[in-house]
Amino acid sequence: MEPVLELQDVSMSFGGLKAVDSLSFTVRENEIVSIIGPNGSGKTTTFNLISGLYEPHSGDILLKGESVAGLRPDLVHNKGISRTFQSLRLFTNMSVLENVLVGMHSVTSAGPFASMLRLPSVRREEKAMYDKAQEILGMFPGRFSGPRQHQPAFSLSYANRRRLEIARALASDPVLLLLDEPVAGMNPAESHEVMEQIRMLREKGYTILMIEHDMHVVGGVSDRVIAMDHGVKIAEGTYDEVANDPQVVEAYLGKRAADATA
Ligand SMILES: Nc1ncnc2c1ncn2[C@@H]1O[C@H](COP(=O)(O)OP(=O)(O)OP(=O)(O)O)[C@@H](O)[C@H]1O
Numbered sequence: 001m002e003p004v005l006e007l008q009d010v011s012m013s014f015g016g017l018k019a020v021d022s023l024s025f026t027v028r029e030n031e032i033v034s035i036i037g038p039n040g041s042g043k044t045t046t047f048n049l050i051s052g053l054y055e056p057h058s059g060d061i062l063l064k065g066e067s068v069a070g071l072r073p074d075l076v077h078n079k080g081i082s083r084t085f086q087s088l089r090l091f092t093n094m095s096v097l098e099n100v101l102v103g104m105h106s107v108t109s110a111g112p113f114a115s116m117l118r119l120p121s122v123r124r125e126e127k128a129m130y131d132k133a134q135e136i137l138g139m140f141p142g143r144f145s146g147p148r149q150h151q152p153a154f155s156l157s158y159a160n161r162r163r164l165e166i167a168r169a170l171a172s173d174p175v176l177l178l179l180d181e182p183v184a185g186m187n188p189a190e191s192h193e194v195m196e197q198i199r200m201l202r203e204k205g206y207t208i209l210m211i212e213h214d215m216h217v218v219g220g221v222s223d224r225v226i227a228m229d230h231g232v233k234i235a236e237g238t239y240d241e242v243a244n245d246p247q248v249v250e251a252y253l254g255k256r257a258a259d260a261t262a
Pocket residue numbers: 014017019037038039040041042043044045046086
């Protein structure tokens with residue numbers, strides 16, 4: 001399968017701290033790749049680099065062979081990389097449906113005058129956007145049906161807000177979907193459901209790079225796992241290979257020991 005995303009020796013520092021250190025990896029079409037690692041190992045910084053929030057100090061990031069390193073976040077999004085955030089960033093006063101609609105590329109071919117006059121071309125586009133939103137919300141059975149779509153996002157349960165973030169990220173038809181801790185804070189039943197949904201997304205053809213601490217979910221969905229520690233990739237392989245890698249075990253145990261004495 002063709003590489004969708006390639007990181008080539010990507011580095012980024014905050015002051016003296018190397019948050020990401022010569023990181024290289026590839027995500028291929030229709031793969032689910034997970035990044036694991038202790039707190040502060042550089043996982044979210046990697047996402048921030050890929051999605052254009054930060055510019056790498058060195059190295060390159062390619063989407064389907066084309067460099068996106070240092071592009072503005074909105075331009076990276078237009079190129080097809082969509083993400084969710086570890087701390088949710090929904091428009092809490094907007095409805096469920098509106099949150100999905102704003103996730104779509106808002107470039108309408110009709111133009112502002114046609115929009116003001118509400119010409120048929122505009123109504124057709126609006127209808128297409130609405131139908132698309134229904135299709136995406138329908139991927140979360142029983143969660144966002146009927147009147148629930150008109151509820152403000154703030155009124156949703158925590159787990160449904162996390163699901164809505166995924167729905168919004170899907171609205172732009174991403175080439176690559178980045179999920180930052182999609183099951184964080186969920187109970188086992190909720191995270192199991194999200195795991196099933198991530199599997200369903202792979203069946204639909206999506207390519208996913210995910211950060212996750214929940215090893216049940218990581219083991220359950222990942223084609224490949226990358227482990228990071230102190231900004232460096234310390235292991236890569238199947239879930240079993242990485243979970244049993246001595247350096248990975250050491251990274252987690254070392255962190256726990258350090259936390260215990262902190
Ligand atoms: N904006 C920032 N300014 C300064 N340091 C930062 C910034 N963002 C992250 N860091 C530091 O960079 C390192 C990597 O952080 P990052 O958020 O990428 O970790 P993470 O692997 O996502 O951790 P977690 O599992 O806790 O989410 C940490 O030491 C963190 O304190």
